[in-house]
Amino acid sequence: MSLQKVSPGRATLAEIARDASVSMSTVSKVLNGRAGVSDAVRERIEGLLHSAGYSRRGTAYEQGKLIELVFDNIDSEWSLQIIRGVERVARENGLSVILTESGGHLSLSPDWIDGILRRQPVGVILLFSNLSIDHKRQLATRNIPFVVLDPAGDPDPDVASVGSANWAGGLAATRHLVELGHRRIAMVSGPLAMLCSRARLSGYRAALEEAGIPIDPTLVDAGEFHYEDGVAAGTRLLSRADRPTAIFAGNDLQAFGVYEAARMLGLVVPDDVSVVGYDDVPSASWMGPKLTTVHQPLIEMAEQATRLVLALRDDPHRKLVRIDLATSLVVRASTAPPRG
Structure with a gap:
């Protein structure tokens, strides 16, 4: 079957239906994310809508009052900081926020896109996720922009993202421990x-190399x-005969776990082991001792991502950007020079 090309920007439902050899109601079902259309037909219609530059700008934007925020898991202070930032900008723009869970760090659950198409938010903010080519096309045909916040991997060139200076944060945390005199840093x-x-x-590795400290791969313990x-991880590291005098944790939750490991082994923070975290969630300043940590501007990152997704809504042809906000070290009471 040969398909007649529809003029970009001038497509009507009737033209899309004619070229796809389906009824207008079938095109409407696809456009509005409803069931009752085979995968093959849906794919053919999606392709025509995309290539034709089909737009529902005048309808979807007037009706849509939601920003969708997609987490892999909503279970921590980290998540609450992100929600706070998104809600702040959404409220300024007369919008509400809906939260959904994606089902994984690196991929979305199969039925996630169906819910998005039904709800038709004005924009989507993804945590830790990227989108497949098909999902991008489905969102593009409905003018639903998306931004990846704190991306799990290196975002595709056609994906806008907001993150933070993670390498600089790791460098600053480890430099701080080196400057205190630590040499066995896990x-x-x-x-x-x-x-x-x-x-x-x-x-972390760059700071050790900078200080001339050999990198011991057995002092790196990866987890969630x-x-x-x-x-x-703290138990394994601190149970060694040659245990480290300092531990840099990948986030504050892991650092709190290291505190507990030290306590169970009869060790004291920071007398026996210094601990540095990452994120600077509110409870980091409530711990005993208060946690030295890398401040990641989570609220600001969420605000920036929300403003960006709204800018993409208003100007779909806006140049896509990748923004990394600065991190900073917050020194508290969990770090000290090594004893002896």
Whole structure:
């Protein structure tokens, strides 16, 4: 079957239906994310809508009052900081925020896109996720822009993203420990499949190399960004005969876990082991001792991502950008010179 090309910017439902050899109601179902259309037909219609530059600008934007915020897991202070930043900008623009869970760090659950197409938010902010080519096309045909916040991997060139200077944060945390006189510095890393984890680890290694300290790979223990991983990794590291005198944790939750590991082993922070975290969540300043950590501007990152997704809504042809905000070290009571 040969398909007649529809003139970009001038498509009507009737033209799309004619070229796809389907009824107008079928095109409407695809456009509005409803069921009842086979995968093959849906794909053919999506392709025509995309190539034709089809736009629902006058309808979707008037009706849509939502920004969709997609997490892999909503279970920490980190998540609450992100929500706070998105809500602040959404409220300024008369919008509400809807939260959904994607089902994984690096990929979205299969039915996620169907919910998005039904709700038709004015924009989507993704945490730790990228989109498949098909998902990008489906969102583009409905003029639903998206921004990746704190990307898990290196975003595609056609993806706008907002992150932070993770390498610089890892460098600053480790430099601080080196400057205190530590030489056996361990790191509890986050998942190495995630870009932020690799960048923080690279910063840690760069600081050691800068100080002329040999890198001991046995002092790096990777896990998830969870409290339990900090307990497990901290226990392994601090049970060694040649235990480290300092530990840099990939996030504050892991650092709290290292605190617990030290306590169980009869060690005192920072007398026996200095600990540095990452993120600077509110409870970092409530711990005993208060946690030295790298401040990641989570609220500001979320605000920036929300403003960016709204700018893309208003100007779909806006140049896509990748923004990395600065991090800074917050020195508190969990770090001190090594004893002896």
